[in-house]
Amino acid sequence: MRFFANGEHNRRIVLNTIVPMFLGYIVLFWISNGLMYFHKMSLNPQSVVACCLGSPETFTEPKSYQSLLKVSHFHLFSMVILVVTLMHLLLFTSVSLPLKIGLTLITFASAVTDELSSWLIRFVHPGFAWLKISAFVLLETSLLLSILVIWSLLSQRKTLS
Numbered sequence: 001m002r003f004f005a006n007g008e009h010n011r012r013i014v015l016n017t018i019v020p021m022f023l024g025y026i027v028l029f030w031i032s033n034g035l036m037y038f039h040k041m042s043l044n045p046q047s048v049v050a051c052c053l054g055s056p057e058t059f060t061e062p063k064s065y066q067s068l069l070k071v072s073h074f075h076l077f078s079m080v081i082l083v084v085t086l087m088h089l090l091l092f093t094s095v096s097l098p099l100k101i102g103l104t105l106i107t108f109a110s111a112v113t114d115e116l117s118s119w120l121i122r123f124v125h126p127g128f129a130w131l132k133i134s135a136f137v138l139l140e141t142s143l144l145l146s147i148l149v150i151w152s153l154l155s156q157r158k159t160l161s
Contacts, residue, residue, distance in 0.1 A: 019089065020154055023147055026086065030143050037136055045129035052121040052129075063122055072115055079111045086146050093153045103142055103149075110139035 041047040054062040087104045117132035 016154070019150070022085070022089075023151055023154075026082070026143070026147055029082070030140065030147065034140060043133050043137070045126075045133065048129035048132050049121060049126040052118055052132075053126060063118070068119055068122060072119070075115050076112075079115070083107050083111055086143070086150070089150045089153075090146055093149050095149055103146060106138060107142040107146065110135045110142060114139050 041051045050058065050060070052063050054060045083104075087100075087107065090100055090103065093100070113131060113135035117128050117135055120128035121132060
């Protein structure tokens with residue numbers, strides 16, 4: 001009776017609606033993130049360097065300070081909101097605490113490193129292209145793993161009540 005008196009049953013319905021919709025949206029983000037990356041470059045460091053430093057063969061200019069700043073400004077804000085929300089949902093899963101902490105640290109670190117590596121390639125050294133590639137792969141992997149873990153939670157419907 002308490003379950004109905006305090007309205008918890010309504011919260012469960014809303015939560016069970018919002019979380020799958022959020023995860024679906026994040027899957028779309030995950031796919032578009034990969035498509036955008038591979039539209040501009042590949043997992044080859046030369047393609048990453050050409051994207052950041054420009055290329056005479058493709059008649060592209062190096063990324064400017066202002067364009068990097070504009071992209072970083074938006075990405076730093078939006079990625080922290082995404083990662084905080086996703087990791088908050090991860091807290092409700094039944095996976096081990098070390099996995100939760102590790103996945104959280106990896107996701108945050110790879111998101112920041114992915115953004116900073118463009119700056120490092122452009123203004124420090126082209127050798128940071130490997131860092132950009134590694135951060136991108138790690139970010140995509142950690143996001144996918146988080147999505148799958150949270151989705152498994154929804155499938156079981158244990159802890160959302």
